[in-house]
Amino acid sequence: MKRDKLTFLIAELILIVLAAFFIHKIFQEDVAQKRVAVILQNSGDTRWEGVINGLKQSAKTNNLHLIICNTDDIVSAQDERELIEEQLENDVDAFILCPAPGTDTKDMLDWLGEQKKPFVLLTEDVYTGEQPEASGYATVKPDNYQIGYTLGTQLITQDEDGLKGKRIGVIAGRSKTEASVNRIQGLKDALEKQDCEIAWEYNEESDTDICAVVDAQESVDYMVVMDTQALDTLGEHAENGVYKDAKIFGVGTSMKSIALLDAGQVQCLVIPDGYGIGYESVEEIEKELTRTFYTLKSHEKEVKVIYKEDLFSDEIERFLYSYE
């Protein structure tokens, strides 16, 4: 073949390849939004207000289609797996999950990993036992141990006698969850050297009237409520003066929790940054979906400690804006 003919053919070939590449780029622009399913415990609960706002805003910013699954209580890994399978049939590209209680959840998540769908755990890690260890999955959550520890230190500083001879009741979220175990552990570690007594401990169960359970317990000086749902319920119940001798310290992520603080039913509130947790979890998923060699990373979000007198400050108002 003559050299000029060969040169011509090579030039034409290069142009065809380049044209094909740019045509591909044109059609690539039409790629549909990636779909991300969000599975939360009791998705309609007020405690998710900030988280869902963060999820939505981040999805909008990162051009993702968010599917927030309508859920009730997820009491086991099997419940969660059924929800995941339902979403897999809907061909979602990734998941943001609040892990179900129990040790089976890790196996279930291993199974999800085999489906080649990236996922990020939200608000807490997988429960691995009474001495929890990090699961290794990407998790966007507050430092749950630190939440418990912070509540303990706040009790100490707020009590005039440094908790001497005081009795404390502890209400946590569901048992066999990383959040509950670590928060209780943090609290216990903070109070370890104090002359106080944890009179009772209770883990919330589904379909159980928390108020009735607490009413049945012996009276205490302080109640530490480490679950938003329980705090909102008990706080509202406290309005009737039933716990007038007990001061409530708790973890709250809803406007109601803040209103209860404002109303004086709750004395101290630790608020994880739900908006930030939601925002960063979606951002993490977006990076995984759009970058070839990206590896999902875990994030720990800060918590705020607020008292009634801190409310309506600019800083807290700005923080509360995300709950709107």
Add this chain to the structure above:
Amino acid sequence: MGKLQKKESWLQKWMKKQGWTHHRRFIGLDIQSIIMAVLTALTLITTITIGLLLYNRFKMAMKQTAVSNAESMVESTVDKLDAELLNVRQIMNAVNYNIIQENDISSDDFNRQFSLLYEINTDKVQSMALYDSNGAQLMAEPVSERKKGVKASEQDWYTNAEEEIENVHFSLPHIQNLFEDGTYRYYWVISLSRSVDINDGEKPRSGVLLVDMKYSVISNTMKRINESSNGIYYYLCSRDGQMIYHPRRADIDRGYFSENCEMTSQLEDGTYELSLNGRPGNVVVSSVAYTGWKLVGVIPERVQTANINRFRYYIITAILILMMMLLEVNRIISRKISRPILRLNESVKAYETGGDTDIYIGGSSEIRHLGYSVKKSYEQIENLMQEIIREQTERRKSEMDALQSQINPHFLYNTLESITWMVEAQKNKEAVLMISELARLLRISLSKGRTVIRIADELQHSRSYMNIQLVRYKERFQVKFDIDEEVNDYCTVKLIVQPILENAIYYGVGNMDEDDGGMITVSGEKKGDDIYLSVEDNGMGMSEETVENVLKDNNKVPKHGSGVGLINVHNRIQLMFGNEYGLLVYSEPDEGTKIVIHIPAIPFTEENRQQLEAQSYRNGRATDETR
């Protein structure tokens, strides 16, 4: 320097590897490649330029459209906000002028009208309240329990109204912190407050009127325009840069996003090109009436580039496809133009290598003309070659003829007969002279095979010949050599005088008696750059017709003797020196004949001799150079 040399060496190596060892490589490209390369370069430049111009035009249009849309949106939104805020101000004015100033606060009318006005405007107003100068609540709608421990007089809206009593004050959005309604909810409001005069029985007093506008009145409008904005976003800030509404306010508070609203709040109404988060973009700023708030529309660069990216790909793809097609068209055009030239070139090459002698004629008129010219040139060259060969053949034949004339058997026989006679007659001295002259004659005739000899040798040859002939003709005529010495050392063609002498004897003085005084005079002289040798006899001469034909190769003049006549000599001189040289014939019947040999004066050197014999001096070209 050494480094440079090293670099050049590397470059040379690379070029060598690429096969571009020399710039001749480019010169060596065929015409098709050159045309193709030029057309391709033009195509590239043209298509890329058009593409860039189109792209730039589209980009500008996109930007203008985006800015224009944002300006329209800002303008209509400001109008809407103006109307909303005016509405709330009018509510406040109605409360102040129609209810508070017209009624005693303790009257039923006051309460009724206050409640009625609130009820009518619950879509915009969260609450209305009237406080006295101590911050005590006098009236409030809706009727709610006041929050314990909250002092209205310590809140900003109250103090602002107290400080500037003549104005209506707009607060920033904030959580209402006055009432408890038992719903565990907070309400985001914008508080309008002003100082009012209250009729309380007989004594008037001052107070503060508060109208808490629902924040949703503003935020819903802003949300609506942001939801349909396709990348462009709008926010509202106060005149001192504090945020009133931003679609990403929570992100800004957490550092996920940043907005320089302090800077934009200082801008006058208009459209600006600014650096937004380190990237260029456009902002549209417009003020909301009375409040001094600024509505800002932000058009980030990525909004413009996102829309333009696809167009960029379209442009590039179109350019690539256009280039592919033009490359093919260029190839066809270049082939069309170059094919006749290449075929002509091929036919010339074939001709040069002795193959096909048919020169290609085809293509455009210019190429056809070129083909014809080349063909004609080759035909002329062919003819000239034939002519040269013919001349060479003729010259050799002439030389052979001349040589043969010297060894004419008859001449030799007579000469040897004469020598024999002389020996027998004991005329040894004359016999020796005769033999010597014959030997000299033969030696010069041969001249080692050379064609060009010195004039002196040629004349010596003539003398030898005449000495022999004088013996043979028993000296019935005389010979006289009148030669200028200076002509001796110039070049001449050998054996040009002897045939003329032979003719002079044969036709002139050979048949004359001794008493008739036959005389042959050989003379030689140099005139200018030429040499003239002449042989003159006083024989019977020639007619005018004979003179005219004597140098022409026809049969009008009979040839005698050795057969080597004047034509032979004339031709050989012209073959050697050119047509301007040769013989000149002068003759008068019964008077005699004079033959003049005209040759150029070329000094006899070995170099000149060789050049003459190599025929490089033909047609007189080298004559001047050699001189």
